[in-house]
Amino acid sequence: MGFELPDRSVLPRHPVIVGDEPRQSGSGAMFCHLYPANGQPTGEVAGAGAADVDAAVAAARAAQPAWRAMNGDARRDLLLRYAAVLKQHAQELAALETLGNGSPVMMAGYAPMVAAQRFEYYAGWADKLRGQTLSAWNNPAHNYVDYEPYGVVGAVIPWNGPVFAAAMLLAPVLAAGNCVVIKAPELAPYSVMRMGELFLEAGFPPGVVNMLAGGPEVGAAIVGHADVDKVAFIGSGGTARKVLQSAAENLTPCCLELGGKSAVIVFEDADLAQAGQMGLSGAISVSGQGCVNGTRVLVQRSIYDQYLAVMQQIAGHIPVGDPLDPGTVMGPVISEASVQRILGIVGKAREEGARVLTGGQRLDGEYADGFYLPLTIIADVDPASSLSRHEVFGPVLAVTPFDSEEEAIALANGTDYGLGAYIHTRDLRRAHSVANQMQAGMIHVNASGEGMQPFAPFGGMKQSGFGRLGGEQGLLEFLQTRNVWMNLKAPQ
Known part of the structure; x- marks a missing residue:
């Protein structure tokens, strides 16, 4: 390479x-x-x-x-x-x-x-x-x-x-x-x-x-x-x-x-393979450096461990490498300063008791001279923590369990941002009801970004x-x- x-x-x-x-x-x-x-x-x-x-x-x-x-x-x-x-x-x-x-x-x-x-x-x-x-x-x-x-x-x-x-x-x-x-x-x-x-x-x-x-x-x-x-x-x-x-x-x-801290809400009736792949896309796309990327994943407790396993399995098959290689899916972040800032955020999450399931360390070897970080999944993130509430702008996913639909809505709306939201469910009633209560300018149901079409309005609420x-x-x-x-x- x-x-x-x-x-x-x-x-x-x-x-x-x-x-x-x-x-x-x-x-x-x-x-x-x-x-x-x-x-x-x-x-x-x-x-x-x-x-x-x-x-x-x-x-x-x-x-x-x-x-x-x-x-x-x-x-x-x-x-x-x-x-x-x-x-x-x-x-x-x-x-x-x-x-x-x-x-x-x-x-x-x-x-x-x-x-x-x-x-x-x-x-x-x-x-x-x-x-x-x-x-x-x-x-x-x-x-x-x-x-x-x-x-x-x-x-x-x-x-x-x-x-x-x-x-x-x-x-x-x-x-x-x-x-x-x-x-x-x-x-x-x-x-x-x-x-x-x-x-x-x-x-x-x-x-x-x-x-x-x-x-x-x-x-x-x-x-x-x-x-x-x-x-x-x-x-x-x-x-x-x-x-x-x-x-x-x-x-x-x-x-x-x-900016945004867009929530990905995964309900227990979701297609886990689809929701797992789309849930990871927020950290993969432009190495997580996107304002509307879904980087805060809220998962119903009954499927929490199963969903984490699906995400870990998929994450292990994401090609990271030379951006000019047509087979590369994830490239570097923008700068050395970004590398250090993101690693500091991950370190703080560890100190606060969250579990780093994948990534969390700078890539070395042939990647050492570039600004490379792997896809990093952090589980058991406290909704009140900095990682859950503030934009990382890097390939880092914060995963938090929830119990009820009402709790999911409260957690999703519980930041100062309101740019995007992503909902995964097979229940049409739930999809409409939850979308109607999202404080966000762009909402996707069982999707991960297809809605940014020329004919559709795009913008944020609150501090987005x-x-x-x-x-x-x-x-x-x-x-x-x-x-x-x-x-x-x-x-x-």
Whole structure:
């Protein structure tokens, strides 16, 4: 197993794209990207700075009137053309995603195709924006509602799935008639840098999409910019608090998609083989580094030991290895700092009396230079413990028994998060009843992620954020509602 870096000549070279000008360096600091599989640098990126943010926002502002005025069918055709370009470059984008964050190419290969679906879906909305006619009381009038794009949207996305995250935001933002300044994450910049280049190759007007690669200071400059009309942020709750504080200076509205501690509830009548496999997926997918991943498993006591045995058996057959190997299912986590933080969480769980059934130690040998952790199952986790209540963002599952349906619901809702929930049962009444009581924005029954479709709204409750991405709700998120009252009363 080589863990070799791909040919560096294929890396995108433009960390700054402002208007129609791709630049090979920005005005900000240099940053070095490390390949998570072997800890080696892929190269240094001359990132954006405050001057680039000003230029990008100005370019977006200048381009927005024409983009807003463009006929919906013309915007539709450009979005469809971009979707086709993403498909043409799917293999390249998948490799850049793998290089960026260590996602196995088996999984990363889906990202460009799923991203293309987002653009295809919202292309269908671009020529169908519709208002509403309202009845007028008291006086004859024509009273109607229509929609207006915000103008310039500032977008900040995470490193754990940048191709999908970028598409999830950009497709509705652009379909609604906004222009955008998006920051590529410094821990995994390459795939979004390439997506920015592809907008120009697809023929988008200059300034409609502006891309800046850089660190937190670039995101802060975008969020706090007085000429940004709306902020769209995907990331952690801690950073979101800073986003809100900065946006508050200009009363800039925000859409926030944040973290989660999604519960997987396994009732005694569930299909254990299916529920076991799907229960593990929260720790396997992107090595557990996903906001909506189910990483807190609640199991009815009557099947608790049996279910743990099923999970252990499946876990022993999950291939971990080189992300560029098509047979790899689990790759590394993002950084050395993440390795140490996650091991500290596991150590604390041990001290608190939980049982580590699988994993719990850093992988060594041929994996020693990379940021590798195995799939870790921790049983008998106290619902009040830190492991049960807080996001790990790593390949760690916390498993807790419950006795009754009511207890399961209370435990599932017993955190500050409310992004996802997963319910496993054959009882249709129970499925509907429990889903109806979940304090979460996305709920799966006997499934493990299939619901994140372009036509379905996605977002959180409580400290998992506010606003929605996906579906018609995702389009309306980036439109402002306007009421027009036209007096038709005859002059006296």
